[in-house]
Amino acid sequence: MEYISTRGAAPVLDFEDTLLAGLARDGGLYVPQNWPSLPTEQIKAFAGQSYADIATQVIKPFTGDCVSEAELSEITHRAYGGFNHPQIAPLHHLHDQHYLLELFHGPTLAFKDIAMQLLAVLMDRALARRNQRATIVGATSGDTGGAAIEAFRGADAADIFILYPKGRVSDVQRKQMTTPDEPNVHAIAIDGTFDDCQALVKDMFNHAAFRDRVNLAGVNSINWVRVMAQTVYYFTSAVALGGPETKISFSVPTGNFGDIFAGYVAKQMGLPIDRLMIATNVNDILARTLATGAYTMGDVVATSSPSMDIQISSNFERLLFDAADRDPAVVSTYMAALKSDHSFIIAPDQLHKIRALFDAHRVDQAHTSDLMQQVFARYAYLLDPHTAVGYGAAQALNGDTPVVTLATAHPAKFPDAVVKATGIYPEPPALVAEALKRPEREIAVANDLTQLEEFIAAHSRVSA
Numbered sequence: 204m205e206y207i208s209t210r211g212a213a214p215v216l217d218f219e220d221t222l223l224a225g226l227a228r229d230g231g232l233y234v235p236q237n238w239p240s241l242p243t244e245q246i247k248a249f250a251g252q253s254y255a256d257i258a259t260q261v262i263k264p265f266t267g268d269c270v271s272e273a274e275l276s277e278i279t280h281r282a283y284g285g286f287n288h289p290q291i292a293p294l295h296h297l298h299d300q301h302y303l304l305e306l307f308h309g310p311t312l313a314f315k316d317i318a319m320q321l322l323a324v325l326m327d328r329a330l331a332r333r334n335q336r337a338t339i340v341g342a343t344s345g346d347t348g349g350a351a352i353e354a355f356r357g358a359d360a361a362d363i364f365i366l367y368p369k370g371r372v373s374d375v376q377r378k379q380m381t382t383p384d385e386p387n388v389h390a391i392a393i394d395g396t397f398d399d400c401q402a403l404v405k406d407m408f409n410h411a412a413f414r415d416r417v418n419l420a421g422v423n424s425i426n427w428v429r430v431m432a433q434t435v436y437y438f439t440s441a442v443a444l445g446g447p448e449t450k451i452s453f454s455v456p457t458g459n460f461g462d463i464f465a466g467y468v469a470k471q472m473g474l475p476i477d478r479l480m481i482a483t484n485v486n487d488i489l490a491r492t493l494a495t496g497a498y499t500m501g502d503v504v505a506t507s508s509p510s511m512d513i514q515i516s517s518n519f520e521r522l523l524f525d526a527a528d529r530d531p532a533v534v535s536t537y538m539a540a541l542k543s544d545h546s547f548i549i550a551p552d553q554l555h556k557i558r559a560l561f562d563a564h565r566v567d568q569a570h571t572s573d574l575m576q577q578v579f580a581r582y583a584y585l586l587d588p589h590t591a592v593g594y595g596a597a598q599a600l601n602g603d604t605p606v607v608t609l610a611t612a613h614p615a616k617f618p619d620a621v622v623k624a625t626g627i628y629p630e631p632p633a634l635v636a637e638a639l640k641r642p643e644r645e646i647a648v649a650n651d652l653t654q655l656e657e658f659i660a661a662h663s664r665v666s667a
Contacts, residue, residue: 204267211531225421239264312613315350323354342400349379424461433465454597482596575624
């Protein structure tokens with residue numbers, strides 16, 4: 204399996220090089236040269252298998268010759284050995300044909316753990332095999348940072364630097380980044396939005412001299428392996444509900460578009476998905492894009508679902524690449540217009556292809572809170588605000604197929620919003636609660652590329 208950039212001017216890489224590269228050197232995102240396909244009989248046979256065993260089979264086509272099937276099996280079992288539910292991503296039947304896919308049973312109580320734990324094991328293996336060290340950088344709107352730090356804290360071969368928007372994450376999200384005391388961990392508060400943090404990360408990757416000097420590696424969903432890992436739970440949940448004979452629709456709380464793009468990948472691999480619902484909060488750039496064809500940035504509004512407070516959904520570039528018949532010139536034109544004009548118009552034929560599978564729906568703040576209250580009152584189930592947005596969008600889907608809303612975070616990650624909506628304080632698991640009592644170690648760096656690079660270079664253990 205080889206990987207190509209959405210912008211067409213970066214080297215073609217194998218799986219391991221793609222894992223370590225993160226962002227392509229032309230500013231694009233890596234995708235497989237071809238989408239692999241799983242036979243229907245193989246998908247049927249997933250029924251009754253463990254999550255790790257299914258993950259091995261779904262992921263193996265993407266690793267090519269870089270990882271043997273036996274070694275990949277060891278890796279998946281190691282990655283998912285620390286989750287507090289035996290099914291890793293269990294389904295919860297809420298009512299009628301509506302289900303919640305609980306993705307918050309990992310160490311930081313968010314769906315990011317499912318991909319990040321696997322990414323850390325794969326990256327540790329690759330660095331050890333090459334006798335290399337890496338400087339890992341990432342931007343977070345809340346959950347990615349905690350999951351990445353948890354996965355890489357104490358790693359011998361990597362230093363990790365996570366940028367987050369100061370004052371725009373929940374207290375629990377911040378503490379999960381600032382309380383680890385391992386010397387290779389650096390949680391950096393940036394005065395700005397998630398989009399500012401993400402732009403700084405991309406600028407560092409596009410600064411070739413700095414990238415090479417510190418051996419930069421990325422853990423955001425710009426790294427293909429994040430998307431690859433998230434593809435697995437579309438298969439496990441669909442098979443549990445009768446797939447592949449039964450078509451399933453999914454509603455996905457959406458910020459950077461990586462989680463829902465994983466559903467698109469599962470569809471390309473042969474999983475019979477009916478619809479993919481893009482669920483947004485008031486930062487509704489993707490809902491507006493599907494409605495009008497115009498991808499136009501607005502101001503980022505702080506909400507109770509901060510992981511979705513985004514105006515630049517990076518992984519949407521991967522979908523545009525496929526919609527444009529994998530023409531990198533089209534994607535490059537769009538991305539140049541976004542950088543210069545903060546907007547671009549999707550060609551009608553490409554928009555038609557996107558609408559053939561995707562819907563989009565916006566759920567505002569008041570409705571989010573109402574849904575949290577209603578679900579608790581009717582079904583005695585606490586939703587976090589992101590999952591509430593997903594559930595609200597799911598109700599806008601037409602059709603008679605089972606609908607799975609991705610429950611992306613434990614309610615204990617957003618206690619203030621949950622208490623305000625329901626009057627109930629969501630207790631975190633004991634291990635997480637104890638960790639949050641530790642002293643914080645927050646680092647403030649200016650929203651400036653030069654100052655940020657100087658800080659990282661000074662604190663990275665990679666030789667110049």
